[in-house]
Amino acid sequence: MYAAEFLTVALIHLLAVAxxxxxxxxxxxxxxxxxxxxxxxxxxxxxxxxxLHVGYSLLGIGLIVSQSIVLFNALKWAAAAYLLYIGFKALRAQPAKPVAEGELHREVGERTPRGAFTAGFVTNGLNPKATLFFLSLFTVVINPHTPLAIQAGYGLYLAVATALWFCMVAMLFSQQRVRAGFARMGHWFDRTMGAVLIAIGVKLAFTSMK
Structure with missing residues (x-):
């Protein structure tokens, strides 16, 4: 009965996450x-x-945030500040000593699972565009009369699908050949990514509610 609605949600999410x-x-x-x-x-x-997004969307908090300029701007500036922080931090990357391909694995331990998890959670959790996306998804695309349990099921799918998608991205860009190729560019890769994050942060800072 809800197959068509689920497929619509899945397609929209695929386009958004990609x-x-x-x-x-x-x-x-x-x-x-x-x-x-x-x-x-x-x-x-x-x-x-x-x-997090699914939770407040189901509770109706997302609607409150979307209608409050103060709350929306607070979320927006927090997200922009975080992206600018990690962006400027990356810009300060210094040239490193050449590393052999076989030694790349040593670098993995430098980043704790908690630190990496937090980086991903905060980046997505504070993104006001994600707030607006899920709000529109749960108020426009998904019928308000759809049972809460079904909507929660959609939310579970969205979380799992998002995690799997980015796990594939991580798998692709963490391949030894790929990492070795980026390593040849050394600190310039970090600086480039820093510039990208800063650009996204600045763009995010000027995001409007409409």
Whole structure:
């Protein structure tokens, strides 16, 4: 009975999650810089943050945030500040000593699972665009008369699908050949990613509610 609605939700989510944004940039940076383990934990952090969006959407809090300029701006500036912080931190990356391909695995331990998970969770959780996306999803696309249990099921799918997508991204960019290729660019990769994150942060800062 709800198959058509679920397929619509799944398709919209696929298009949204496949679009490059702060989540993608953070997962790629963690994967290339610290390896597959860190990238995977970051992906799981992003996926877990989806539960946050789904939760307040089901409770109606998302509607309150979307209608309050003060709350929306607070969320927006918090997200922008975080992205700018990690972006400027990446810009300060210094040239490192050459590392052999076989030694790349040593770098993985430099990033704790908690730190990587937090980076993914905060990046997605504070993104006001995600707030608006899930609000529109649960108020426009999903019929308000759809049972709460079914809507919660949609939310579970969205979280798992998001985590799996970014786990694949982490797997791709943490491959030894890929990491070795980026390693040849050394600190310039970090600086480039830092510039990307700063650009996203600035764009986010100027996001409007409409």
């Amino acid at each position: 679009s490059p944004g702060p989540d993608f940039a953070v997962v790629v940076r963690e994967s290339v810089t610290h390896g597959r383990r860190a990238g995977t934990w970051t992906a799981l952090g992003v996926g877990s943050a989806i539960f």
